[in-house]
Amino acid sequence: MRCTPTFVTLIAVLSFSFVSIATNQPSPNVIRVPLERKPFFTHPAPSYISRDRATRANTAARYVNKDFLRTHMASVAAKYHNTLAAYESNTGSPHPLAQAISAVSGVGTTLPSGRVEKRRRKTDVAFDPPSLALGNPTSPNHARGRHTKRDDIPLSEVNSNKWMGTISVGTPPQKFTVDFDTGSADLVLPAQACDGSCDGHTRYDPTASSTSVDFGKAFKLAYRDGSEVNGTQYADSVYMGGYEAANQTLGAATTYSTGFKSPNFLPDGLLGMGFPLISVLKASPVFQTMVSNGVATQGVFGFALSSESGKSELTIGGTNTIMYHESTTEYLNVSLPAYWQIPLAGLRRPGLNNTPDVVVVNKTSYAQAIVDTGTTLIITSDSIAEAYYANVTGAKPCAEIGGGVWCAPCDIAGSLAPTLTFGLRSFTVSPSTFNLGPVSEGSADCIVGLAGGGSAWWIIGDVFLQNVYTIFDISNTRVGFADLA
Numbered sequence: 001m002r003c004t005p006t007f008v009t010l011i012a013v014l015s016f017s018f019v020s021i022a023t024n025q026p027s028p029n030v031i032r033v034p035l036e037r038k039p040f041f042t043h044p045a046p047s048y049i050s051r052d053r054a055t056r057a058n059t060a061a062r063y064v065n066k067d068f069l070r071t072h073m074a075s076v077a078a079k080y081h082n083t084l085a086a087y088e089s090n091t092g093s094p095h096p097l098a099q100a101i102s103a104v105s106g107v108g109t110t111l112p113s114g115r116v117e118k119r120r121r122k123t124d125v126a127f128d129p130p131s132l133a134l135g136n137p138t139s140p141n142h143a144r145g146r147h148t149k150r151d152d153i154p155l156s157e158v159n160s161n162k163w164m165g166t167i168s169v170g171t172p173p174q175k176f177t178v179d180f181d182t183g184s185a186d187l188v189l190p191a192q193a194c195d196g197s198c199d200g201h202t203r204y205d206p207t208a209s210s211t212s213v214d215f216g217k218a219f220k221l222a223y224r225d226g227s228e229v230n231g232t233q234y235a236d237s238v239y240m241g242g243y244e245a246a247n248q249t250l251g252a253a254t255t256y257s258t259g260f261k262s263p264n265f266l267p268d269g270l271l272g273m274g275f276p277l278i279s280v281l282k283a284s285p286v287f288q289t290m291v292s293n294g295v296a297t298q299g300v301f302g303f304a305l306s307s308e309s310g311k312s313e314l315t316i317g318g319t320n321t322i323m324y325h326e327s328t329t330e331y332l333n334v335s336l337p338a339y340w341q342i343p344l345a346g347l348r349r350p351g352l353n354n355t356p357d358v359v360v361v362n363k364t365s366y367a368q369a370i371v372d373t374g375t376t377l378i379i380t381s382d383s384i385a386e387a388y389y390a391n392v393t394g395a396k397p398c399a400e401i402g403g404g405v406w407c408a409p410c411d412i413a414g415s416l417a418p419t420l421t422f423g424l425r426s427f428t429v430s431p432s433t434f435n436l437g438p439v440s441e442g443s444a445d446c447i448v449g450l451a452g453g454g455s456a457w458w459i460i461g462d463v464f465l466q467n468v469y470t471i472f473d474i475s476n477t478r479v480g481f482a483d484l485a
């Protein structure tokens, strides 16, 4: 075991806190963080696009920004590489899913193959967040103060397929937009001292914060394009909605990797909401800090990711029961509390032209799935993706994008949307979330929401999560999916 006693203690303390909190739930102190969508489309910067056949004529001028999607796929691969390495560094054993990973060809970046590199440094950070560009995030109403009963931090919608919201750090508070990412566990922001690679982002200035503590400790994240995120670790007060995470560890970057650069990456930083075992900084993630400090009375947060303006939000310390039908909630125990990893009991697409459904996961084959708000698509291995699109005329890997992304004729793309079974319930992805739009201006080929490029396990991204309300329950280590109201 290479993990430090401190880290083990941290986990133990956190687990204990969750248990005591779970059995002691007074009136919930719930915070809502409004989320903002981020675009994968270019000219003209559209509001939400309906991509069904009937409305395609109106949207012909809109198309997927290939660079964003390509960079995003590379970032997802890098994120899993870094977080799997962090898991091994934190526990001394490779993550079980790391052994199942197969190498694939792509855009120069793939999910890691075999075991993660042992020599990877403990201080490597865990992700390269999704790249995005257009749009100007609006500043959400952002109330502070730990005693706020109910408070909105909107997840603002910029355009399509990625969401972000606002946090504050330090005393007095400095505001940042971040990706709320359930597929990683660290908070990383650009530092005041960052070089030109952070241009276009708001920078964290520790000298302007009376609560800032410099750990005097470096951190570093390497990426396959040769760029890296590196910088210094600090602790400071982090405010998410009305909740404060006091003495929260964060990485202040003095260099940003290609994937973090503006305008390719729209938010300033990334806020990981996975479990401490995938923390590269070996720190308590922000929400866990709030729970162990007792400011969040319930170890639960909920995501609504909507294509409709103003309807996306992150709720902290509980769920927003206005957004979903509580009685429809299906809970799945987390298989291993590192990622939000749960069993996937089925995945099928409708057969076309009266052929039977194509089933790629069933109850006997079962699969593991990671619920990841920081990933856009549903991702699996190349061979499973190929089986999924079998016999669909015109469906093919998108040569223009690479990285395992598939395209299909726009007029049938939506009808290829899958139905996923979790536990006893099945959830069907809507055609409009599954069809991401034309691959280039005026093209009859559209990008579809299920990609290869990964492994025999699944990453369940926003293409699916837009169709449900998702409950992340740390106290009971489970994920809930419910029908949106």
Ligand SMILES: *[C@@H]1O[C@H](CO)[C@@H](O)[C@H](O)[C@H]1NC(C)=O
Pocket: 218, 220, 227, 228, 229, 230, 255
């Ligand atoms: C941080 O990254 C930059 C650019 O990749 C590099 O020049 C610098 O040496 C790195 N610093 C550390 C401390 O690793």
Ligand SMILES: *[C@@H]1O[C@H](CO)[C@@H](O)[C@H](O)[C@H]1NC(C)=O
Pocket: 235, 247, 249
């Ligand atoms: C802040 O956290 C660090 C480690 O995460 C710890 O060493 C330090 O004692 C904490 N400070 C306070 C004031 O809680």
Ligand SMILES: *[C@@H]1O[C@H](CO)[C@@H](O)[C@H](O)[C@H]1NC(C)=O
Pocket: 333
């Ligand atoms: C989920 O975990 C809880 C608590 O450990 C347990 O009581 C329950 O039986 C588990 N459910 C399933 C479906 O395994």
Ligand SMILES: *[C@@H]1O[C@H](CO)[C@@H](O)[C@H](O)[C@H]1NC(C)=O
Pocket: 359, 360, 361, 362, 363, 364, 365
């Ligand atoms: C379930 O999937 C496995 C593996 O793909 C396959 O061998 C089996 O025939 C499937 N079972 C059913 C009932 O479809």
Ligand SMILES: *[C@@H]1O[C@H](CO)[C@@H](O)[C@H](O)[C@H]1NC(C)=O
Pocket: 355, 358, 390, 391
């Ligand atoms: C694809 O078509 C072939 C030939 O018609 C058929 O044998 C096969 O079962 C089909 N596969 C799927 C997955 O539908």
